[in-house]
Amino acid sequence: MVSSKDVAIQAGVSQATVSRVLNHPDRVQAKTRDKVQAAIETLKYVPNAHARSLVQDKTKLITLLSGPLYNPFFVETTSAIVNYANKKGYQVNVQFVQDDELALAYATAIQTKVAGMILSCVFLEDAIFEQLTHMSIPFITYNRKHARNEYFVEIDNKQAGYLAAQHLQRLGHKRIAFIGGSQKVSTFHDRFIGVKQALGTLLPELVIHNTADKEEVAKAYAQLMQLPTPPTAIVCGADSIALAVMDVAYKAQVKIPEELSIIGIDNVEDSRHGAIQLTTVGSISERNLGLVAIQELIKMIENEKKPCIQITESVKVFSRSTTQRC
Amino acid sequence: MVSSKDVAIQAGVSQATVSRVLNHPDRVQAKTRDKVQAAIETLKYVPNAHARSLVQDKTKLITLLSGPLYNPFFVETTSAIVNYANKKGYQVNVQFVQDDELALAYATAIQTKVAGMILSCVFLEDAIFEQLTHMSIPFITYNRKHARNEYFVEIDNKQAGYLAAQHLQRLGHKRIAFIGGSQKVSTFHDRFIGVKQALGTLLPELVIHNTADKEEVAKAYAQLMQLPTPPTAIVCGADSIALAVMDVAYKAQVKIPEELSIIGIDNVEDSRHGAIQLTTVGSISERNLGLVAIQELIKMIENEKKPCIQITESVKVFSRSTTQRC
DNA sequence: GCCTAAAATGTATACGTATTCATTTTATGG
DNA sequence: CCATAAAATGAATACGTATACATTTTAGGC
Numbered sequence: 001m002v003s004s005k006d007v008a009i010q011a012g013v014s015q016a017t018v019s020r021v022l023n024h025p026d027r028v029q030a031k032t033r034d035k036v037q038a039a040i041e042t043l044k045y046v047p048n049a050h051a052r053s054l055v056q057d058k059t060k061l062i063t064l065l066s067g068p069l070y071n072p073f074f075v076e077t078t079s080a081i082v083n084y085a086n087k088k089g090y091q092v093n094v095q096f097v098q099d100d101e102l103a104l105a106y107a108t109a110i111q112t113k114v115a116g117m118i119l120s121c122v123f124l125e126d127a128i129f130e131q132l133t134h135m136s137i138p139f140i141t142y143n144r145k146h147a148r149n150e151y152f153v154e155i156d157n158k159q160a161g162y163l164a165a166q167h168l169q170r171l172g173h174k175r176i177a178f179i180g181g182s183q184k185v186s187t188f189h190d191r192f193i194g195v196k197q198a199l200g201t202l203l204p205e206l207v208i209h210n211t212a213d214k215e216e217v218a219k220a221y222a223q224l225m226q227l228p229t230p231p232t233a234i235v236c237g238a239d240s241i242a243l244a245v246m247d248v249a250y251k252a253q254v255k256i257p258e259e260l261s262i263i264g265i266d267n268v269e270d271s272r273h274g275a276i277q278l279t280t281v282g283s284i285s286e287r288n289l290g291l292v293a294i295q296e297l298i299k300m301i302e303n304e305k306k307p308c309i310q311i312t313e314s315v316k317v318f319s320r321s322t323t324q325r326c
Numbered sequence: 327m328v329s330s331k332d333v334a335i336q337a338g339v340s341q342a343t344v345s346r347v348l349n350h351p352d353r354v355q356a357k358t359r360d361k362v363q364a365a366i367e368t369l370k371y372v373p374n375a376h377a378r379s380l381v382q383d384k385t386k387l388i389t390l391l392s393g394p395l396y397n398p399f400f401v402e403t404t405s406a407i408v409n410y411a412n413k414k415g416y417q418v419n420v421q422f423v424q425d426d427e428l429a430l431a432y433a434t435a436i437q438t439k440v441a442g443m444i445l446s447c448v449f450l451e452d453a454i455f456e457q458l459t460h461m462s463i464p465f466i467t468y469n470r471k472h473a474r475n476e477y478f479v480e481i482d483n484k485q486a487g488y489l490a491a492q493h494l495q496r497l498g499h500k501r502i503a504f505i506g507g508s509q510k511v512s513t514f515h516d517r518f519i520g521v522k523q524a525l526g527t528l529l530p531e532l533v534i535h536n537t538a539d540k541e542e543v544a545k546a547y548a549q550l551m552q553l554p555t556p557p558t559a560i561v562c563g564a565d566s567i568a569l570a571v572m573d574v575a576y577k578a579q580v581k582i583p584e585e586l587s588i589i590g591i592d593n594v595e596d597s598r599h600g601a602i603q604l605t606t607v608g609s610i611s612e613r614n615l616g617l618v619a620i621q622e623l624i625k626m627i628e629n630e631k632k633p634c635i636q637i638t639e640s641v642k643v644f645s646r647s648t649t650q651r652c
Numbered sequence: 653g654c655c656t657a658a659a660a661t662g663t664a665t666a667c668g669t670a671t672t673c674a675t676t677t678t679a680t681g682g
Numbered sequence: 683c684c685a686t687a688a689a690a691t692g693a694a695t696a697c698g699t700a701t702a703c704a705t706t707t708t709a710g711g712c
């Protein structure tokens with residue numbers, strides 16, 4: 001490994017000067033600057049980011065703890081986050097964490113001294129909040145939020161659930177089912193509250209929580225459809241769930257929306273596809289939540305101050321082709 | 327920031343002992359080990375990965391240079407790569423790089439002393455190869471490969487192109503178009519060669535290269551369909567392109583496959599979706615290319631030896647519902 | 653040409669860890 | 683109980699960089 005010391009020798013200057021050429025080019029004469037640059041080229045020197053961040057006690061590194069990519073929502077947010085951070089000169093350490101491995105993910109993530117952390121996967125009650133605060137690491141959550149109600153970017157989940165259920169109700173549906181994820185996370189928790197607000201009481205047999213991946217959605221779907229009187233419409237707690245439901249429904253030759261109406265929440269890119277045309281609820285501004293979050297995080301990092309961030313985007317129904325009058 | 331020195335003081339031992347507790351617990355008495363562990367808990371000490379990698383001259387860090395996530399192929403590979411690497415104790419630095427920003431991506435990626443590098447985005451002729459070799463950084467490419475023909479994992483792209491075109495030909499199609507990406511990358515280059523082998527000469531008006539994102543695909547599609555005699559079938563150089571074509575076709579009320587047959591290459595997960603059912607060409611084993619690549623890379627990193635890796639997976643047609651007899 | 657201020661460069665040090673080598677403590681066997 | 687080997691611990695150092703401080707060089711004004 002070629003170090004700044006090697007460059008210094010090659011250029012006939014001190015190591016400090018090499019460092020200055022890199023960080024404060026204006027503080028060094030043009031002549032010596034050229035000598036050093038030449039030496040850098042010759043030796044193909046590249047500065048060691050670890051040493052740099054060790055001495056400066058800061059890094060250009062951000063850790064992203066995202067949900068799994070089989071959910072297109074996280075595809076879009078991950079993409080936006082990584083690209084924006086890179087543009088701003090930050091490297092991004094990515095992990096796709098399943099809820100049950102969260103603790104491990106935190107542990108490893110914290111070892112790398114990071115400039116900041118951006119996470120989607122937080123439980124309502126989660127110890128990570130204290131830990132990050134204690135280490136004074138700037139952080140922000142997107143999609144989900146913590147019970148402490150600080151530093152988050154989300155859509156109005158209650159309203160989203162409400163509008164989704166209301167949409168089906170207004171189309172005349174009476175037997176409306178709900179398929180969602182864990183109630184331990186704010187997203188599904190709040191969305192379900194919204195659904196209940198719109199519908200009043202839901203029959204327990206028509207409510208399925210804790211589905212995560214495609215297989216579990218398929219199981220949930222099967223369970224609903226083999227009921228004596230199956231639902232005529234389903235509110236899916238997320239577009240990823242809706243897409244999975246559509247998949248199994250199509251494969252079971254069930255016509256959508258003729259035989260079954262489906263509505264999602266998130267308004268992901270995929271839902272707009274000509275072959276999908278999923279009716280869904282999403283933010284009015286159509287801003288990418290990940291992008292909003294990373295922008296806020298970088299502001300926090302670079303301004304060193306932490307005004308409490310609480311962003312909740314208003315939502316509306318995007319009516320497409322997977323719902324129709326009952 | 328609390329350091330191992332602080333822990334040492336708290337526990338009444340030397341810093342060296344703290345380090346030993348962390349790295350060679352067997353080399354320290356149970357009693358002192360407990361004292362140190364207690365101190366670690368009390369102070370919430372977490373070791374600094376930068377200092378560690380500085381002194382050891384190695385890291386548990388891998389850089390991934392992936393293609394953009396609007397291509398579902400990269401969604402699947404990124405997911406597999408990151409998850410496997412994490413399981414093996416590596417952090418993954420991710421960048422989604424457009425071909426035109428490749429140089430910048432390399433530059434920043436190299437600064438972080440990494441254990442290895444895994445990249446999809448390489449040009450056939452690309453200086454990165456020499457640079458990585460010079461820095462003796464283990465690396466591997468997936469999807470694309472370099473002209474040097476070393477350290478890659480791919481599918482048999484020529485064969486894939488050949489089979490895709492042949493499939494349409496056997497269905498009786500005469501006017502077959504091709505939409506692909508840059509010919510500077512091995513993937514599209516080879517796939518197009520295969521197409522030509524199967525079809526003999528293609529009319530120049532039916533060949534469109536250099537499409538990257540959705541918009542460009544839409545333009546390409548429009549260009550083809552407003553020809554005096556439009557094609558009856560399209561070979562898409564990648565499933566992502568095929569999906570984009572389907573999107574615009576559906577929105578233009580063009581029936582697939584009745585009015586237009588479409589075949590892709592990659593066999594991504596999305597292509598199996600009930601609402602999509604894209605006919606495509608993909609590896610027989612259906613192994614995730616990214617997974618294969620990361621497994622090989624980690625082997626290289628941990629065995630320190632570098633047998634040349636050249637993996638080309640055989641392919642076949644997955645016939646679904648976007649192609650039919652002309 | 654000399655004095656002074658300013659600019660440029662060099663020297664020394666710190667960051668937090670792992671490890672080599674030296675030293676101390678413990679265990680073993682007679 | 684002592685001699686010796688082995689085990690455990692401590693002291694010192696290196697990794698590559700940035701920077702505060704010291705020193706040298708340059709420029710400016712007379």
